[in-house]
Structures are given as structure tokens and as C-alpha cells.
Amino acid sequence: MHAIVTGAAGFIGSHLSERLIGEGWRVTGIDAFTDYYARADKEAHLATLHNEPRFDLIEADLANAPLDQIFADRPVVFHLAAQAGVRGSFGDSFSDYVHDNLIATQRVLERALDSGCPRVAMASSSSVYGDAEEYPCAEDITPTRPRSPYGATKRMCEDLAHIYRGLGLSVTALRYFTVYGPRQRPDMAMRRLCEAALGGARFTLNGDGLQSRDFTYVGDAVDATVRAGVVPEVPLLLNIGGGEEATMLQVISTIEGLARTSLDIGAAADGKGDVRRTAADTRAARRALGWSPNTSLFDGLANQLDWVRARSHVSAGR
Secondary structure: OEEEEEOOOOHHHHHHHHHHHHOOOEEEEEEOOOOOOOHHHHHHHOHHHOOOOOEEEEEOOOOOOOOOOOOOOOOEEEEOOOOOOOHHHOHHHHHHHHHHHHHHHHHHHHHHHHHOOOOEEEEEEHHHOOOOOOOOEOOOOOOOOOOOHHHHHHHHHHHHHHHHHHOOOOEEEEEEOOEEOOOOOOOOHHHHHHHHHOOOOOEEEEOOOOOEEEEEEHHHHHHHHHHHHHOOOOOOEEEEOOOEEEEHHHHHHHHHHHHOOOOOEEEEOOOOOOOOEOOEOOHHHHHHHOOOOOOOHHHHHHHHHHHHHHHHHHHHOO
16 A cells, blocks of 8 residues: 655654555655754654665655646545744744645645545644633533634644535544654654753743643554544544643653652643643544543653664764
């Protein structure tokens, strides 16, 4: 089978590409290598696929690149490419989010429909919910009230998916809840905490530390994503959550225990656009995909800490 993975050099996209190759797929990865974080990091994500004959990488901007030939053989499409980041979406940089999220997604959906692709599984976000009145959040019950321009673009991408689904495209939007693990973006809190625990820069905690998240290990998110690409039928929206909610203070304590250190934590105000809590009702995903998360927060953080440690050793040896 042939798959397109957009955002293939990113955090989730690189793990997904490896999983698909391991299962015998032929994968065409597409990535624009934007400057949101270092290109070298993204290239390192794909190191294990560098000489893989069933993996091709195309450097292209989905908002303006010619896509006809790439979609010609009707691949399954895993659309993960996006401009991420809640706080960075305010101000003048919002135009980047419109370009990378809305325009790119519309072009992918348009081409997938015209080409007769059997399925598009695309990344959405728990950010579409904002601060909910009740938890856990359920796809067909909880209103979507994003608190950031980023969340608004992801909500609009879901609207696009709804439109193209009405035209006959089999598409599902996966609302990922705080995915973490090896290769996580350098601006994300859990990676910065692991780096701080291993002698890196001091960690600054926004807010009182009692804000909580439904943390999802990257391997579990990838498993759900692969399943969403191949099961016979999928609903339009699916929550993908790890099922283990924790506060930031609990995460800090766990990482301190794993690293056998005490962290010097700086304090700052709540981050712009941040929500107080996230929690996913994943019953729809469990039913539709035959999926459930398998990695505990403790084990997932241990894996991420090991990756940061190994990465630090590689950097020190250069």
C-alpha cells in the first residue's frame, strides 16, 4: 500500500512514517522544513529512513506545491503537516497559521477528493475545545470554543473536512491530546523539563502548576492514526487521548524521580491561550478503531528522558 505522510519530518510524522515502513507500506513523505525549529532536528528524525528504498521525501509547501502527480495513484493520506503552537499564533504570525493550516489542508483535501484517495486521516487538536464546561470532552457533545488562533485554525480545518466528507471523501480528523515522547518539539514543556533535569536550561513554569492535561504517548497516537487510515469506516471526529490526566506539578515530580534530581523551577504567568484542563472521552475511537492507549505516563516520560539523554550525548560528542 502507498501512503502520503505530510509533516513527515515532524514529531508525530516521523514516528508514523517509521511505523508504516515497518508494516510494509511505501511512504511518500512531504515536509516544508519551516523554520519553527531547527532543520537539523527534523532531518535527525528521519535518520532511520535515510536509505530506506520504500521511503521518498519531498520538500514542498503544501499551500502552493503541485500535488497532482504525488496523489496520482490514490494513496492513503495521513495529513499531519501544520503550524503548531498556541502562544505563537497570536499577532502578526497568524498569517503563517492560515497558510500552513487552512490553505494547505484545503489543497490536500481537494486533491485527495479529485484523485479518489480512499482515506484521509488528518491531525486536529484538543485545542478546539478550549476551556470546557464539563469533562471529559466528547466529540458530539462538548462545544468547541478555542482560546487561541491556532485552535481556531484547527477547528476550521475540521469544518473543511466536514465539507469534503459531504462531497464523498472518506476523511477523519483526529483530535490529539498533548502528545509527548521522543522527538517532541523543543518548545514543549515535557521536553524542556527533561532537558532541565539533565543539566539544561532552567525550566519556567507558567501558572500555578495545577493545570492538567490528558497526556498521550506518541506511540499510542501513531497507533490510532494508522488504524484511522485503514479501518473500513470512520466518523468525522475522533478524540485521541492517553487516558492518564496529570497536573504539571505531577509531571515535574515524576521527571525529578526518574532523573534522581531536584529541579530549580522558575515562575511565570499563565501562557496566552492556555487552557486549564484537557480530558478526552475516547469511547468513539475505541469503538471505531479497535484502539486503546497502552503506555503509562511514567513509562512514556522514562522513554522521553532516555531519548533526551541519548541526544545530549550525541550533541556533546560532535
